Amino acid sequence: xxxxxxSMKTEEQLIGTLGKLEKLGIENVQISIPAYTDADGxxxxxxxxxxxxxxxxxxxDSMKGPGDSERLVEKAKRECGIFGCDVVRxxxxxxxxxxxxxGYRRYAEILDREGKLCRAAGLKYVxxxxxxxxxxxxxxxxxxxLLSETDAANxxxxxxxFWLTNAGTEPSxxxxxxxxxxxxxxxxxxxxxxxxxxxxxxxxxxxxxGEGNLNWxxxxxxxxxxxxxxxxxxxxxxDRDVFDCIGASVDSLHxxxxx
Amino acid sequence: MKKLMKSVxxxxxxxYMTDRESLLETLNKVAGLGYDGVQTQLPAFISPEEYAAxxxxxxxxxxxxxxxxxxxxxxxDGLARLCSIFGIDVVRVNGMPEGxxxxxxxxxxxxxQLQQAADSLSQLGIRLMYHNHHGEFTMFCDPxxxxxxxxxxxxxxxxxSNVLFQPDIHHIHYAGFDIAExxxxxxxxRAVYIHMxxxxxxxxxxxxxxxxxxxxxxxxxxxxxxxLDIGVxxxxxxxxxxxxxxxxDLAFSKRSLDLLLGC
Numbered sequence: 328x329x330x331x332x333x334s335m336k337t338e339e340q341l342i343g344t345l346g347k348l349e350k351l352g353i354e355n356v357q358i359s360i361p362a363y364t365d366a367d368g369x370x371x372x373x374x375x376x377x378x379x380x381x382x383x384x385x386x387x388d389s390m391k392g393p394g395d396s397e398r399l400v401e402k403a404k405r406e407c408g409i410f411g412c413d414v415v416r417x418x419x420x421x422x423x424x425x426x427x428x429x430g431y432r433r434y435a436e437i438l439d440r441e442g443k444l445c446r447a448a449g450l451k452y453v454x455x456x457x458x459x460x461x462x463x464x465x466x467x468x469x470x471x472x473l474l475s476e477t478d479a480a481n482x483x484x485x486x487x488x489f490w491l492t493n494a495g496t497e498p499s500x501x502x503x504x505x506x507x508x509x510x511x512x513x514x515x516x517x518x519x520x521x522x523x524x525x526x527x528x529x530x531x532x533x534x535x536x537g538e539g540n541l542n543w544x545x546x547x548x549x550x551x552x553x554x555x556x557x558x559x560x561x562x563x564x565x566d567r568d569v570f571d572c573i574g575a576s577v578d579s580l581h582x583x584x585x586x
Numbered sequence: 587m588k589k590l591m592k593s594v595x596x597x598x599x600x601x602y603m604t605d606r607e608s609l610l611e612t613l614n615k616v617a618g619l620g621y622d623g624v625q626t627q628l629p630a631f632i633s634p635e636e637y638a639a640x641x642x643x644x645x646x647x648x649x650x651x652x653x654x655x656x657x658x659x660x661x662x663d664g665l666a667r668l669c670s671i672f673g674i675d676v677v678r679v680n681g682m683p684e685g686x687x688x689x690x691x692x693x694x695x696x697x698x699q700l701q702q703a704a705d706s707l708s709q710l711g712i713r714l715m716y717h718n719h720h721g722e723f724t725m726f727c728d729p730x731x732x733x734x735x736x737x738x739x740x741x742x743x744x745x746x747s748n749v750l751f752q753p754d755i756h757h758i759h760y761a762g763f764d765i766a767e768x769x770x771x772x773x774x775x776r777a778v779y780i781h782m783x784x785x786x787x788x789x790x791x792x793x794x795x796x797x798x799x800x801x802x803x804x805x806x807x808x809x810x811x812x813x814l815d816i817g818v819x820x821x822x823x824x825x826x827x828x829x830x831x832x833x834x835d836l837a838f839s840k841r842s843l844d845l846l847l848g849c
Contacts, residue, residue, distance in 0.1 A: 422790065422792075425789065425790050426789050426790040427789055458787070458794065459787045459791065459792050459793075459794075461786065461787060461803050462786065462787040462788065462789055462791070463786055463787075463801065463802065463803065464789065468803070492759075492762050493794070494786075494787075494794075494803055495759055495785050495786055495794070495802060495803030495804055496803055497764035497765075497767075499764075500764075516762075517762035518724075518725060518762070519720055519721060519723050519724045519725070519761050519762070520724065521687045521688060521721050521724035521737065525681060525721070526681060526682050526687055526718070526719050526720070526721025526722055527680070527681070527719035527720070527721065527757070528719075528721075529720070529721045529724075531720070531760060531761070531762065537727070537734075538725070538727050538734075539725060539762060540723060540725055540736070540761055540762035540763055541762055542763075542764065542767075575729075582732065
């Protein structure tokens with residue numbers, strides 16, 4: 328729902344937005360509970376449209392003192408119970424940990440600790456990375472440290488094919504490193520829209536699935552091979568109406584045999 | 587098999603060649619790093635003859651002469667003279683003429699212009715080489731038909747083999763494509779020079795930067811293998827932005843190229 332963040336600033340807006348998403352055939356949303364409602368309120372709005380939230384959100388930077396982790400896991404479990412799901416998402420590695428490999432190792436410990444608590448509570452703990460985790464430290468990378476120094480049973484990952492590309496990898500190849508560690512992926516396209524400007528400086532842009540340059544046959548093959556169960560449409564920036572963009576992604580995924 | 591060459595794209599050192607004195611000092615350093623040659627534009631403050639002599643005195647070569655595409659045919663004899671001065675047979679063009687990059691028709695027109703320029707130079711035994719960036723990889727999507735056509739597809743398929751290309755591996759990636767696969771798909775037997783530059787995140791950064799060859803997230807062995815397979819023999823180190831000393835970065839790139847090419 329980060330995609331439609333500007334269309335859900337109030338409960339009234341959220342209701343309208345959910346209505347539009349329902350018409351587009353969206354059944355699940357990935358959302359952090361807005362400040363103007365709570366888990367029960369959000370669940371009610373979703374259920375009225377036959378929709379559901381796929382996960383709860385539990386950021387690590389809310390854990391500031393003893394007992395915070397346990398308390399927040401309990402909160403996440405309660406929210407998952409309300410939503411009817413068993414997945415807890417967490418935030419990106421904070422900047423203070425990104426300066427060196429040791430920082431990544433320390434954060435891997437935190438993720439693994441939180442993931443273990445979630446696992447004990449019957450929940451799956453998911454880290455959604457972006458591109459900067461692909462920073463190299465000699466022969467390894469930040470993402471490699473997070474993968475190797477967390478227990479596969481405690482910490483899952485939610486890859487994003489756009490950020491895998493932005494990181495300098497080919498997503499149909501780099502998705503394979505998440506075999507056994509991911510069950511959902513974020514999908515959006517990576518495009519060069521040559522509308523104006525000189526060819527060497529036109530910026531890349533985010534686009535609906537199928538409207539850019541990504542290798543979707545390769546991506547879907549890799550995703551299937553590693554066991555991806557759900558494709559979460561997201562588009563951080565839209566150059567036209569956001570619901571038009573979401574609809575375009577839905578149509579493309581249908582044509583590709585997804586859903 | 588053509589001897590493998592390692593060159594420096596002098597755009598990397600643009601801030602270090604602002605006058606004759608700094609240019610000569612920069613050439614000293616480039617030669618000292620062990621590069622075979624440079625890819626350069628002709629500065630206004632030195633004559634072509636002097637520049638060629640200064641390069642030769644340092645054991646360097648210029649791998650091409652630069653020209654705006656639209657001036658190639660009209661200035662053919664001038665370009666031929668420059669090629670003769672520098673002992674080279676490649677004219678390098680880059681950038682798409684205004685109005686050609688926004689539509690499939692524009693890309694077709696651009697392809698025609700490239701072909702005409704190449705045919706004109708071919709009559710004098712000179713090769714035309716187009717250096718692309720990432721904008722050429724724009725995708726024209728037709729929502730009605732579902733057809734997606736890449737601009738580079740249009741250019742490559744509508745030009746003949748005497749139109750050469752100089753891919754840049756970073757710009758291929760920046761366009762969202764797999765570097766090795768794109769080299770093989772578009773540029774097999776159509777590229778003999780390639781720009782090599784890395785890309786990645788420095789520790790603590792949220793934004794990526796261009797980096798020396800051998801650093802960053804690219805699969806260097808795979809990319810180098812693909813480049814050799816398609817016929818590239820001149821590997822041109824470039825770095826659009828250097829956060830530190832560019833000579834240090836170019837030294838790293840040279841060492842990386844030595845390792846990757848095994849020579």
